[in-house]
Amino acid sequence: MVTVTDVLPSSPLLQEPGAVAGPPGSPDAAVAWHYGDPFGEQRAAAQRVAIVDRSHRFVLTITGRERLSWLHTISSQAVADLADGRSAENLDLDLNGRVLNHFVLTDLGGRVWIDTEGERGQELLDFLRKMVFWADAQPEAAPGHAMLSLLGPRVPDLADVLGVEALPDVYGAVRLGDHDGFLRRMPWPTEDSYDLIVPRAELAGWWSRLTAAGAEPAGLWTYEALRVAALRPRIGIDTDDRTIPHEARWIGDIAERGAVHLNKGCYRGQETVARVQNLGKPPRHLVLLHLDGSADERPAAGDPVTAGGRAVGRLGTVIDHHELGPIALALVKRTVPADTQLLAGPMAAAIDPDSVLADDEPQAGRQAVERLRGR
Structure with missing residues (x-):
């Protein structure tokens, strides 16, 4: 089985004081599982502000004039008219409507940014490349960028450090001032959840600036505990090779915070989605x-x-x-x-x-x- 450490390097943030890596052989072995106080880290994320290293996510980009209209035709969410600075959750299904990949996408400045599970990213990229045909869309891996997540009601206290005038609303994204990267707000695992996409070479710098400004280090244990409590599934762990979108709570358009739009054009696996929705x-x-x-x-x-x-x-x-x-x-x-x-x-x-x-x-x-x- 391909593991995330076969695809992406171990995070440099594992050198931070107190960092304990995820269990060997697990999808999270490349990042910190905790920093010595798992429950205290969870309380920080729920009550104050915590920073979580999620740099084991696979990041890719799609450029080209038809990037959104093309992606709309091969995936489950309606994204053809996605506005600049907006995000969505999306699924890649097989012919029988079973979930192969779950991913988050953001369109910003003429480029779609996609992040997904580390060990599944190459599979998703290969599928996207195979489906381009004559469309003006160019999917490419972006190993030079990585993700951090900020959780907690005091994230607004970090606006100056992030270089943003105001935090985005849910599924919104803004550039990080003069820095390379962007900040995106998500509806989970808490009401105050933000993803930070930055150059991988600058992970340690961002970590230092944000922790100095008050963000408390938290391991992926914190993120996972809050995600489970929020009933948000993780592909490949909470799903198996038979899972269909209805089973995993992924039905819904962007406004409904789902990953499957029920009134869009044809895409692979749509027949199963429609049949379950309407008849079963x-x-x-x-x-x-x-x-x-x-x-x-x-x-x-x-x-x-x-x-x-x-x-x-x-x-x-x-x-x-x-x-x-x-x-x-x-x-x-x-x-x-x-x-x-x-x-x-x-x-x-x-x-x-x-x-x-x-x-x-x-x-x-x-x-x-x-x-x-x-x-």
């Missing part, structure tokens, strides 16, 4: 699990979720949250009641009822079929 229900849904922390052995992503000895789902990210304790994301059969006693690997688990989306709305396609049948 997804076989599984993404839920938050609360885990019994007294078990000696921890489960891992990919372990089965069982009920009465029968497999009813698949475990995703397992993480310790500073307030919620041990939690996890899981894809569980939609027919499993929320109060079912579950096992996640060796640990007792319970579905958080607030994480279960109501799906009893009548579907337009099903209603039309019933009318044709005279019912």
